[in-house]
Amino acid sequence: MNDPMRGLSAEMIDRLLADTSPYLSCDDCFARVDQYVERTSVDPHYEDAAMAAHLAGCDACAHEAQTLRELLRHDAG
């Protein structure tokens, strides 16, 4: 367990001040992540601002999206 009685690191400050607008819930992210990962895999310029903001601000969803991306990459050979 970290000690909360100490100053904030630069990384923590970045995470605290992350701009997560437009808002998207974790459930909505889950509903869209399969489509988002497929589209961004074939088109790096594909944009979904709400998904991008959510994945930048939610570690668990971001890790899940990354794992899904890896699975698709492995399937593609």
Added chain:
Amino acid sequence: MTTVNPARSDVVPPAEDDPWWAELTDDGWAGSQALGRLRELLLRATRHQVWRLRDLLPGVGPGELEDLAQQAADDASMAVLRQLATFEGRSRFTTWAYKFGVLHAGVAVRREAWRHRQVTLSDTLTVVDTAPSPAALNEAAQLARAVEGAIDSELTPHQRRVVLALLVEQVPIDVLADRLGSTRNALYKTLHDARRRLRAALTDLGYLETRPDRSTP
């Protein structure tokens, strides 16, 4: 013993989608075949995720990791069957199903990693070193102080506890939801609202530039 290393997995990667998944609701042989195929697909996803997160479980052997992957595949299979009617074909079925496996395996690993760890909910963040120093005079240190001040003055006690647990103590969001009897959705909304307050305060103080409102898609 089978390990969860995806590179050595005995689960064959799925072929191109065909309508096999439409048989999942069939009560006969075709349905049984489809369920088996779904279970294989989900096991591939859960093994991959468990293996990816294995560093969260130091000392846990391949057999226990495999058990976690198998259990998560069972849970994910049930979830897929419950949600099957919501599949709209906006992605390949395999991709849609994979995400359930990834979710359940991730939750299982994080829950196991924190099973014996205490989650301390603090609503205070106190800076130990208050003496002036060269470091305290630089821009980064001033920003840190401003953020700490905003956490103290701008957030509600509940927001402070959630923010400090998730971002400072780095408690996984689903673990914190379990401990608080809350949901991942509710905690993320609390975090989002807290971040907006912090950003507004830091903008007022001149540490952040005013940005266009991105609150609406």
